[in-house]
Amino acid sequence: MKKLGIFLGIGGDERAIRRLLPNDWETDCFTWPTPHKNESLKSYCLRPEARRMLKCDALLGFSFGALPVLELLAEQPQKPALLISCAIHRNELPWHLRLPGSAFFLGHCSPQMIRKAVNRFLESSSGEKAKLKGIVEGIPPELHQWAMLVSLHARYQLPPNTYRLHGESDPLFPKDRIGTSDWVPGGKHLLIRDSADEVRNWLDVKLHLISSSYA
Numbered sequence: 001m002k003k004l005g006i007f008l009g010i011g012g013d014e015r016a017i018r019r020l021l022p023n024d025w026e027t028d029c030f031t032w033p034t035p036h037k038n039e040s041l042k043s044y045c046l047r048p049e050a051r052r053m054l055k056c057d058a059l060l061g062f063s064f065g066a067l068p069v070l071e072l073l074a075e076q077p078q079k080p081a082l083l084i085s086c087a088i089h090r091n092e093l094p095w096h097l098r099l100p101g102s103a104f105f106l107g108h109c110s111p112q113m114i115r116k117a118v119n120r121f122l123e124s125s126s127g128e129k130a131k132l133k134g135i136v137e138g139i140p141p142e143l144h145q146w147a148m149l150v151s152l153h154a155r156y157q158l159p160p161n162t163y164r165l166h167g168e169s170d171p172l173f174p175k176d177r178i179g180t181s182d183w184v185p186g187g188k189h190l191l192i193r194d195s196a197d198e199v200r201n202w203l204d205v206k207l208h209l210i211s212s213s214y215a
Contacts, residue, residue: 001024002207002210004060005030005055006030007030008030009062016193022208045071050068070083077159079161080213082165085170088157165183166184166187167184169186184198
């Protein structure tokens with residue numbers, strides 16, 4: 001039995017991904033402890049909760065969860081990893097998050113103010129963006145603000161042994177900005193919920209390859 005360390009997007013439900021995994025993989029899901037103000041992702045990944053994940057046979061990161069996976073892979077670059085629906089470099093973010101002054105604004109406003117701004121944006125949106133409002137409301141504002149700041153400063157590249165899956169119609173991280181990836185035609189951001197069959201098949205193939213490498 002192999003163990004998969006899972007970093008879901010903040011506020012995600014681990015049951016959604018667990019039911020898509022092959023039976024010969026067990027899981028350990030990261031619990032997202034509260035970050036300190038202005039804490040770097042590197043420092044955050046030195047916490048025991050993150051260090052524990054390095055004992056897993058492979059790592060999986062969904063959405064923002066891809067970034068701590070990549071930070072940990074800096075120490076163990078040969079460890080297999082799977083990344084789903086994510087932006088791993090600030091250049092992959094939509095234009096409105098890369099505007100000059102965005103990081104300053106996020107860093108100097110209160111978490112509650114950021115939450116109100118995000119909610120207004122989602123309320124004025126349609127489709128999948130509007131559906132994300134319920135997920136966002138379940139995230140502590142301080143943790144949400146920190147994650148947004150970390151994303152704005154992300155500058156990761158895909159290490160070896162890392163597989164990536166992305167929806168061709170992802171409204172948060174548009175296809176034309178995303179680097180090398182496998183694609184789900186018509187897939188949105190919440191692939192593990194809305195494109196479960198495609199994700200299950202992809203995970204089955206990739207985790208079989210990973211299992212074979214340990215044989």
